[in-house]
Amino acid sequence: MHDAERVAAQAVERHRREPSQLLQVLVETQDAIGYLPAAALTRIAGLLELPRSRVEGVAGFYSFLHTEPVGRFRILFSDNIIDRMLGSRALMERLCRRLGVSPGQVSPGGEASVDITSCTGMGDQGPAILVNGVAVTRLDEARVERIAALVHAGTPLAAWPAEFFRVDDNIRRRGALLGADFVPGSALQAAMKRGRNGWLEEMRVSGLRGRGGAGFTTAVKWGACRDAPGADKVVVCNADEGEPGTFKDRVLLASQADRVIEGMTLAAWATGARQGLLYLRGEYRYLLKHLRAVLAVRRAAGLLGARILGESGFDFDIDIHLGAGAYVCGEETALLESLEGKRGTPRIRPPFPVTHGYLGRPTVVNNVETLAKTTLIALQGGAAFAATGTPQSTGTKLLSISGDCAYSGVYEYPFGVTIEHVLEDCGAHDPQVVQVGGASGVTIASHEFHRRIAFEDVPTAGAFMVFDGRRDPFEMARNFVHFFAHESCGFCTPCRVGTALLKGYMDKLASGKGAKMDLADIEWLDRLLKNASHCGLGSSAPNPVIDTLLKFRPAYERRLVSLDFKPAFDLDAALETARRMTGRDDPAAHLDRREEV
Amino acid sequence: MGGTFLFDGQPVPFEDGQTILQAARAAGRYIPHLCWHPDFPPHGSCKLCIVKVGGRHVSSCALPARDGMEVESNTPEINGERRALLQMLFVEGNHFCPSCEKSGNCQLQALAYELDMSSARFAHFFPDRPVDASHPDVLLDFNRCIFCELCVRASRDVDGKGVFALTDRGIHKHLVVNAESGRLADTDFAVTDRAADICPVGVILRKRVGFAVPIGERKYDRASISTVAMEKGE
Structure with missing residues (x-):
């Protein structure tokens, strides 16, 4: 048996030949080999008794899985607009020059490959990269030079300077959650004292709504799962924080992991679930060791496992699943598919996860911050929790603030805070645009800075990106359009084709070939994406374009060369092949230089 | 149980469990589709079968019919989107x-x-x-x-x-x-x-x-x- 097949077989055995563990098996096989050779896929399919085509389909879906060889050092530059504003593109070019490699290619000796990736959640300490899946922050020219030298020398990642991998929490403003000390188990004890029903009632009183973006009332979700038929209920923590510009879950997982895990356990107490799954985005795999350690300590303390805190019938434990680079998996049904070892394609709803979730079982899927907040409700009561914020948006909200401001980082505010208040706190001197809620969020112009962060005004999953007068709203929107085209799962027609077409139109405008008709086509695509998409990714993909066209139309119009129509097809560029074949480069061989002849 | 919904203004009866598309077909009303097939469960990817229910776009192949629904299908707006x-x-x-x-x-x-x-x-x-x-x-x-x-x-x-x-x-x-x-x-x-x-x-x-x-x-x-x-x- 070949080495690759042996490694693959070991990974399958570690996961007890469970087909639902396919993604984890693929991740571990690649960790050992560097990529996923065809023979390894065949072997994995055979051992899991799955069609090979399905294994290939899953391996091809996730950005961080490779079915072709990649460099021994695989370097991915976070390509969010914030990283770009910090100079990521010039740094990537520098590194490529040093390593003698083009973006997207493997260097001739196979030592390195360099490419871009979607936002890695380090907007407060970028530009950021991933090296063989591990986050490196605060890139500058000096750091790029040192990385190039380490790669040339073949220095294993474990021997790179620890400073490269330092990730700061950057907590700038503490409120009810970040400001209070937490004794592991204390929230659980308080909730268990109230009984399962009493605890759910307390949750109801709190009015807590999901912090992942959609804002669904958590107690309703928990109650529906508890009441759904089926004994094997599941609690899932959605730690697939992929929205560009968001990083508050990263900070919670790093510094408040006990609260997050305890929140999952509190959900289990309310719903009767015995199994918990934490879906950690691949970009945050550097947190894996820490999270596993927290789980182990909690098991030893009787806060996880059988008979939690001595209560018979209260058994609950948690596994961590690693994502592999797919923003769409933040959508809860795509996340469930991914947990089951499949392509992360959103399901048809209804049925909803609370009745038919993980492996068809009733499942609660909650965001990291939502779960952490439940510990406050358990300790202080629902009424105390609801006393802050607004009537429709109770409690506090963590904001991930980055961009053109003096103090990037995580800020905790009661819901209802105005955008101008936040801008003042973070030291934004000349704010012109704020993108609230990430790429799929809302573009706020300066005349709207009086608006409030709340579900009923400007909702957000947590991203708050600040742009000053030097920035171009069109380039921001174009960056987000590229992001959505890259992250579309491709399941439904409007999103698969629409995001790719939209990217083409934005690039056409950027290259100075836009015409008024293109704006009409862009608006038509925006509408199709909004109306016909299968899930939230497609329907929110046009948001930044719709908003910037409405609020910053001149940023588009000054790029138009013609008022009516200009073809995307470039006749002169199409002659390039003929020029190469005939070895000609004289003016007569160029359309645009013919007048000079 | 079942019931009736309005399809482009005309009443269409349905049985429990039928989707909008199935009930419409049974009543002789055609909704365009590509990924849907009578022998298979709904897939919902091509989106040709989109209709408007209460002002919202939905996939008619996947959404169960409900009593009193008002469904718009053969309209210039929806057909324009289908064409796109x-x-x-x-x-x-x-x-x-x-x-x-x-x-x-x-x-x-x-x-x-x-x-x-x-x-x-x-x-x-x-x-x-x-x-x-x-x-x-x-x-x-x-x-x-x-x-x-x-x-x-x-x-x-x-x-x-x-x-x-x-x-x-x-x-x-x-x-x-x-x-x-x-x-x-x-x-x-x-x-x-x-x-x-x-x-x-x-x-x-x-x-x-x-x-x-x-x-x-x-x-x-x-x-x-x-x-x-x-x-x-x-």
Whole structure:
């Protein structure tokens, strides 16, 4: 048996030949080999008794899985607009020059490959990269030079300077959650004292709504799962924080992991679930060791496992699943598919996860911050929790603030805070645009800075990106359009084709070939994406374009060369092949230089 | 139980569990579709069957009918959106109807006629999708794939083989077969499989029977796709 097949077989055995563990098996096989050779896929399919085509389909879906060889050092530059504003593109070019490699290619000796990736959640300490899946922050020219030298020398990642991998929490403003000390188990004890029903009632009183973006009332979700038929209920923590510009879950997982895990356990107490799954985005795999350690300590303390805190019938434990680079998996049904070892394609709803979730079982899927907040409700009561914020948006909200401001980082505010208040706190001197809620969020112009962060005004999953007068709203929107085209799962027609077409139109405008008709086509695509998409990714993909066209139309119009129509097809560029074949480069061989002849 | 809903202003009865599309069909009202097939559960990917219910767009193949619903389907607005979805499907693949063996039997082509699609509107992607002629009885021409996954579902759920699957994602998504070589000949696919005659477009083609019926005398040459669907239940 070949080495690759042996490694693959070991990974399958570690996961007890469970087909639902396919993604984890693929991740571990690649960790050992560097990529996923065809023979390894065949072997994995055979051992899991799955069609090979399905294994290939899953391996091809996730950005961080490779079915072709990649460099021994695989370097991915976070390509969010914030990283770009910090100079990521010039740094990537520098590194490529040093390593003698083009973006997207493997260097001739196979030592390195360099490419871009979607936002890695380090907007407060970028530009950021991933090296063989591990986050490196605060890139500058000096750091790029040192990385190039380490790669040339073949220095294993474990021997790179620890400073490269330092990730700061950057907590700038503490409120009810970040400001209070937490004794592991204390929230659980308080909730268990109230009984399962009493605890759910307390949750109801709190009015807590999901912090992942959609804002669904958590107690309703928990109650529906508890009441759904089926004994094997599941609690899932959605730690697939992929929205560009968001990083508050990263900070919670790093510094408040006990609260997050305890929140999952509190959900289990309310719903009767015995199994918990934490879906950690691949970009945050550097947190894996820490999270596993927290789980182990909690098991030893009787806060996880059988008979939690001595209560018979209260058994609950948690596994961590690693994502592999797919923003769409933040959508809860795509996340469930991914947990089951499949392509992360959103399901048809209804049925909803609370009745038919993980492996068809009733499942609660909650965001990291939502779960952490439940510990406050358990300790202080629902009424105390609801006393802050607004009537429709109770409690506090963590904001991930980055961009053109003096103090990037995580800020905790009661819901209802105005955008101008936040801008003042973070030291934004000349704010012109704020993108609230990430790429799929809302573009706020300066005349709207009086608006409030709340579900009923400007909702957000947590991203708050600040742009000053030097920035171009069109380039921001174009960056987000590229992001959505890259992250579309491709399941439904409007999103698969629409995001790719939209990217083409934005690039056409950027290259100075836009015409008024293109704006009409862009608006038509925006509408199709909004109306016909299968899930939230497609329907929110046009948001930044719709908003910037409405609020910053001149940023588009000054790029138009013609008022009516200009073809995307470039006749002169199409002659390039003929020029190469005939070895000609004289003016007569160029359309645009013919007048000079 | 069941009930009645309004379909373009006309009452349509339904039984419990029926989707909007199923109930409409049973009442002789056609809703365009590509990935939906009467023998399979709804898939909801092509989005040709979108309708408006209470002002919101939904996939009629997947949404259960409810009493008193008001459904808009055959309206200029919805048909305009359907036409744009067809244009998207045409530009993302390589569709050359005049030289395609499936012409006249192709649902994509037939729907384009049905919905008066007269241009592609958007720039073509011209993807590079090699064909697979390895199998003795069947040719795979991936250029025409619309990702309805009917072959995937038929092979997996009816034939029990899993010959087809999709890999990659977004605009790069494509069909693969169940073999390390990537060749259909190296799978257990048979021309008698359900998957062999399920393709609504021209990806899966039988060898040696091409053009047996001349173009011009084929299914959708003789009658529109809505007529065929309503009269023959196809």
